[in-house]
Amino acid sequence: MTSEPRTEAGDRVRFPRAGMRRNQARIYEITEAGPGGITAEADGCRYQLSQGDIAAIGIMHADEK
Template sequence: MTSIEPVFEIGGQRYAAGDRVRFPRAGMRRNQARIYEITEAGPGGITAEVDGCRYQLSRGDIAAIGITHADQK
């Protein structure tokens, strides 16, 4: 039996635990610049951490604030 890695997919991009991401439309400019690490991912959303804080973001949250891999502009 093959194990499938849990991923979150949106806009043709896939995100999984361990990925480093940014949220380009976050409400505060400093949050747009931060690099978050995804700790959990699934079809409905992700959990991301930065500076010791954990955020659970739903598909709707991510649609509103955007998401990109940290190495993308």
């Protein structure tokens, strides 16, 4: 079983299993993080993602390869 990386407000992340390639490549900044999920912003839009959402689309720090 793999675990998702630890994230906190201010981290820049990507979602490698997002449904669209452009969303996989986009860099999001986490503005809030808590036990229930995160709020992230990209290109002027805000996204609220639950832990289930994150498990489905994956998450990695933007500087990871």
